[in-house]
Amino acid sequence: MASARAEILGRVRDALRDKPTAPPVPRDYVRSGEASVELLAERVAHYRATVHVVAEPDVVPLLGELLAGKRIVVPDGLAWDVPGMTALRDPLTVAELDAADGALTGCAVAIAQTGTIVLDGGPGQGRRALTLLPDHHVCVVRADQIAGTVPEALERLDPLRPLTFVSGPSATSDIELDRVEGVHGPRRLEVLIIR
Amino acid sequence: MKKVALFATCLTDTLFPATARATVRLLERLGCTVDFPLDQTCCGQVHFNTGYRAHAVDLAERFASVFAGQDAVVVPSGSCAGMVRHVQPDLGTVPPPTYELSEFLVDVLGVTDVGAYFPHRVTFHPTCHSLRMLGAGDKPLALLREVRGLELVELPQAEQCCGFGGTFAVKNADTSTAMLADKMRCVLDTGAEVLTAGDNSCLMHIGGGLSRLRTGVRPVHLAEILASTEEEPWAPETR
Amino acid sequence: MGTRNPVTWLGSPAFPEAARTALADTQLRRNLRNATTTIRGRRRDAVGELPDWEQLRRAGEAIKDDVLHHLDRYLEQLEEAVTARGGVVHWARDAAEANEIVLRLCGDAREVVKVKSMATQEIGLNEALAEAGVHAVETDLAELIVQLGDDRPSHILVPAIHRNRSEIREIFRAAGLDPASDEPRVLAEAARAHLRRKFLSCEVAISGANFAVAGTGSVVVLESEGNGRMCLTLPRKLITVMGLEKVVPTWQDLEVFLQLLPRSSTAERMNPYTSVWTGVTPGDGPEEFHLVLLDNGRTATLADPVGRQALRCIRCSACLNVCPVYERTGGQSYGSVYPGPIGAILTPQLVDDPHDKQAASLPYASSLCGACFEVCPVRIDIPSVLTHLRAQAVEAKGRSAESVAMAAAAWVFASASRYEKAQKLGSLARLFARDGRISWLPGPGAAWTSSRDAPVPAREPFREWWRKNRG
Numbered sequence: 001m002a003s004a005r006a007e008i009l010g011r012v013r014d015a016l017r018d019k020p021t022a023p024p025v026p027r028d029y030v031r032s033g034e035a036s037v038e039l040l041a042e043r044v045a046h047y048r049a050t051v052h053v054v055a056e057p058d059v060v061p062l063l064g065e066l067l068a069g070k071r072i073v074v075p076d077g078l079a080w081d082v083p084g085m086t087a088l089r090d091p092l093t094v095a096e097l098d099a100a101d102g103a104l105t106g107c108a109v110a111i112a113q114t115g116t117i118v119l120d121g122g123p124g125q126g127r128r129a130l131t132l133l134p135d136h137h138v139c140v141v142r143a144d145q146i147a148g149t150v151p152e153a154l155e156r157l158d159p160l161r162p163l164t165f166v167s168g169p170s171a172t173s174d175i176e177l178d179r180v181e182g183v184h185g186p187r188r189l190e191v192l193i194i195r
Numbered sequence: 196m197k198k199v200a201l202f203a204t205c206l207t208d209t210l211f212p213a214t215a216r217a218t219v220r221l222l223e224r225l226g227c228t229v230d231f232p233l234d235q236t237c238c239g240q241v242h243f244n245t246g247y248r249a250h251a252v253d254l255a256e257r258f259a260s261v262f263a264g265q266d267a268v269v270v271p272s273g274s275c276a277g278m279v280r281h282v283q284p285d286l287g288t289v290p291p292p293t294y295e296l297s298e299f300l301v302d303v304l305g306v307t308d309v310g311a312y313f314p315h316r317v318t319f320h321p322t323c324h325s326l327r328m329l330g331a332g333d334k335p336l337a338l339l340r341e342v343r344g345l346e347l348v349e350l351p352q353a354e355q356c357c358g359f360g361g362t363f364a365v366k367n368a369d370t371s372t373a374m375l376a377d378k379m380r381c382v383l384d385t386g387a388e389v390l391t392a393g394d395n396s397c398l399m400h401i402g403g404g405l406s407r408l409r410t411g412v413r414p415v416h417l418a419e420i421l422a423s424t425e426e427e428p429w430a431p432e433t434r
Numbered sequence: 435m436g437t438r439n440p441v442t443w444l445g446s447p448a449f450p451e452a453a454r455t456a457l458a459d460t461q462l463r464r465n466l467r468n469a470t471t472t473i474r475g476r477r478r479d480a481v482g483e484l485p486d487w488e489q490l491r492r493a494g495e496a497i498k499d500d501v502l503h504h505l506d507r508y509l510e511q512l513e514e515a516v517t518a519r520g521g522v523v524h525w526a527r528d529a530a531e532a533n534e535i536v537l538r539l540c541g542d543a544r545e546v547v548k549v550k551s552m553a554t555q556e557i558g559l560n561e562a563l564a565e566a567g568v569h570a571v572e573t574d575l576a577e578l579i580v581q582l583g584d585d586r587p588s589h590i591l592v593p594a595i596h597r598n599r600s601e602i603r604e605i606f607r608a609a610g611l612d613p614a615s616d617e618p619r620v621l622a623e624a625a626r627a628h629l630r631r632k633f634l635s636c637e638v639a640i641s642g643a644n645f646a647v648a649g650t651g652s653v654v655v656l657e658s659e660g661n662g663r664m665c666l667t668l669p670r671k672l673i674t675v676m677g678l679e680k681v682v683p684t685w686q687d688l689e690v691f692l693q694l695l696p697r698s699s700t701a702e703r704m705n706p707y708t709s710v711w712t713g714v715t716p717g718d719g720p721e722e723f724h725l726v727l728l729d730n731g732r733t734a735t736l737a738d739p740v741g742r743q744a745l746r747c748i749r750c751s752a753c754l755n756v757c758p759v760y761e762r763t764g765g766q767s768y769g770s771v772y773p774g775p776i777g778a779i780l781t782p783q784l785v786d787d788p789h790d791k792q793a794a795s796l797p798y799a800s801s802l803c804g805a806c807f808e809v810c811p812v813r814i815d816i817p818s819v820l821t822h823l824r825a826q827a828v829e830a831k832g833r834s835a836e837s838v839a840m841a842a843a844a845w846v847f848a849s850a851s852r853y854e855k856a857q858k859l860g861s862l863a864r865l866f867a868r869d870g871r872i873s874w875l876p877g878p879g880a881a882w883t884s885s886r887d888a889p890v891p892a893r894e895p896f897r898e899w900w901r902k903n904r905g
């Protein structure tokens with residue numbers, strides 16, 4: 001193994017004997033942008049996800065309405081206690097996750113410009129499988145979690161954590177290059193944005 | 196009075212002299228003094244694009260010496276102008292300032308109304324090298340819009356390549372023909388009687404297809420349209 | 435190791451011949467025209483929405499150039515970072531070595547799940563695993579269509595782009611999946627049902643990588659369907675095969691590529707899912723992570739100062755979608771997993787054998803219209819690389835009828851008097867003219883006149899007129 005490594009690195013150095021140089025990376029692209037609830041709501045909805053913009057006191061009642069009577073996977077550290085649903089908590093097997101009606105989480109960051117929510121496995125988000133196997137993902141975003149642009153979002157994220165960027169429900173463009181929603185990931189994505 | 200040197204290109208000099216004559220007439224009408232260095236031959240584009248780099252270098256050097264010291268070289272061909280301006284410097288030569296005809300008219304002379312008259316229904320194919328290598332944009336269209344009597348019809352999917360591509364047209368004749376067929380369909384859809392472009396190579400290709408199928412659409416180089424006036428209107432060349 | 439590079443398919447004819455067959459496939463032509471027309475318009479909109487698109491392209495180009503220029507350093511950094519976080523890094527000189535490593539890592543597994551990856555297609559991993567009795571299940575919808583149809587891919591993003599919905603339904607039927615209709619939604623459902631159990635039970639997953647961050651060891655996969663997330667999180671062991679050039683220096687650099695790639699490939703503001711992982715995270719995802727760094731011709735490509743820019747490619751497929759040649763011939767005519775404009779410059783360089791006729795025909799599979807360069811998010815000057823590779827092909831071929839003709843032409847053009855004599859001689863072609871057109875020429879001219887009339891040479895070249903009237 002060591003020899004393949006040495007040989008490849010040797011080939012790379014050989015290949016670069018002409019000592020190519022390039023100018024420094026120009027970073028004059030747009031860094032910041034509108035981080036509004038409205039823009040995020042519009043962009044998430046564009047992917048045919050369901051969006052609710054709510055005031056803080058209405059979060060729990062709305063969640064209760066949406067999830068009542070359902071078996072919902074809930075990660076540790078979730079800030080909202082929702083009445084009327086059956087909360088499923090780890091340890092859960094893949095079969096149990098697969099059989100759940102949905103998952104309810106918060107997020108780490110949201111990106112207004114692209115309509116993306118980002119999960120980083122922190123409190124209220126859980127390990128990645130929790131939001132993958134249940135067919136319905138309900139995600140709550142606080143206004144202060146909204147970043148305007150991709151550069152602003154990456155600044156706030158820690159790449160050493162496992163990250164999942166979610167932009168709409170699972171989809172495919174593999175048939176005639178036309179986007180249809182609903183393949184392996186959750187087929188329904190519902191985002192609550194707190195004003 | 197602006198002094199310019201005409202680089203007719205080997206293709207136009209040999210096969211489409213009417214275009215070069217029209218270029219001279221047009222430039223003179225606009226007050227230029229035109230020179231045609233008789234030592235000129237070819238810019239080396241075909242050699243370069245086909246992979247014969249050493250020959251292309253020789254021809255680039257030859258071009259640079261034939262046109263040395265000129266303030267402005269005008270070329271009625273987007274692809275040859277592109278070869279001179281964008282490729283020849285990479286081959287180690289220093290060509291004089293070189294312009295495709297419509298660029299020269301609009302950017303250097305600053306005119307769009309050249310006093311032309313051409314009472315026909317015309318569609319315009321922008322040609323890839325003018326569009327992408329030179330970035331000539333809609334300069335030719337700006338010129339055409341000012342031509343009296345001319346009815347300009349937009350060409351659908353105008354930016355798609357016609358399939359010429361130099362030796363591509365014979366090395367990959369089948370694919371080239373498939374591209375040509377779609378380009379012809381778009382041309383025919385316009386109902387134009389004249390197809391114009393700034394490059395005789397593409398016109399030779401599309402025109403050759405239009406002629407083979409007896410479509411009744413004629414290729415006419417942009418220079419010939421712009422040179423045409425009420426006093427001396429364009430007429431098809433008899434061969 | 436001396437074996438042929440599986441990046442091209444054994445026995446594929448040279449491009450012109452393969453294209454001739456493809457051009458006659460009317461269904462293919464229609465499918466491709468529809469698909470490429472749709473995606474072109476959508477890409478234009480997605481890109482047009484960003485006022486700083488050109489700045490992003492220039493940044494993408496510069497970051498990738500920096501990577502290539504210091505590739506040894508970044509690879510060592512990446513290895514160190516991945517290892518520090520519990521991953522294992524492997525190095526593979528060529529396809530055979532990479533396949534061996536993956537096979538060994540598969541251990542006792544008889545079935546593994548796979549996320550779409552160009553690198554594993556390039557090395558023929560599925561075939562190599564099958565030979566050893568390991569079945570690799572493709573989980574990306576388009577890959578599944580290709581796999582079930584025993585077909586070959588024809589696009590780097592949508593390998594089954596040459597199939598329309600009703601053909602896909604037939605393929606699914608024949609494979610025992612039973613979609614109720616040819617609605618894309620229904621077909622996607624069928625794939626979901628088919629793969630669900632495999633996701634839940636497989637022990638080993640294999641993926642590619644879109645990017646890997648040297649500074650942190652983080653690996654990034656962009657996808658749409660969620661099959662990627664399944665493979666990256668559920669199985670116990672994850673094996674990622676990645677081309678050397680996929681490394682980027684820092685986490686911040688991704689802010690450029692996460693904007694360039696989705697808009698260029700699927701024409702979305704962002705693809706549905708992007709996963710980022712760094713080594714192994716206890717309690718979340720696989721317990722074992724292996725990163726296989728693949729050379730397979732990349733260092734040879736890197737050695738060419740002009741050709742190396744092909745390694746900037748982020749596999750978005752925008753160049754395929756706008757290419758007028760690709761639109762008509764489809765991807766399989768290129769005889770390689772990398773079709774279209776990027777294939778025409780990357781494949782011959784990876785093959786790295788100037789005497790391979792099929793690979794040498796690829797740089798000529800272009801009219802040099804430049805549409806690819808215009809859309810490429812990392813500004814690869816594909817036309818320039820094409821002419822550069824053509825020059826290499828000419829050199830390798832030595833003397834040929836074409837080279838003799840080109841030398842003769844150059845000799846003629848080298849002197850105005852020879853050129854004028856040739857003009858007179860050429861005007862003999864007037865003899866072929868009937869009714870003011872030439873519809874047939876002998877010899878090499880026949881390839882022209884097979885579909886086009888040729889111009890009748892003028893009685894008097896321009897220079898004659900000039901001499902008489904202005905001289």
Ligand code: SF4
Nearest residue numbers: 747748750751753810
């Ligand atoms: S060459 Fe450029 S346009 Fe083509 S796939 Fe690669 S990155 Fe995309």
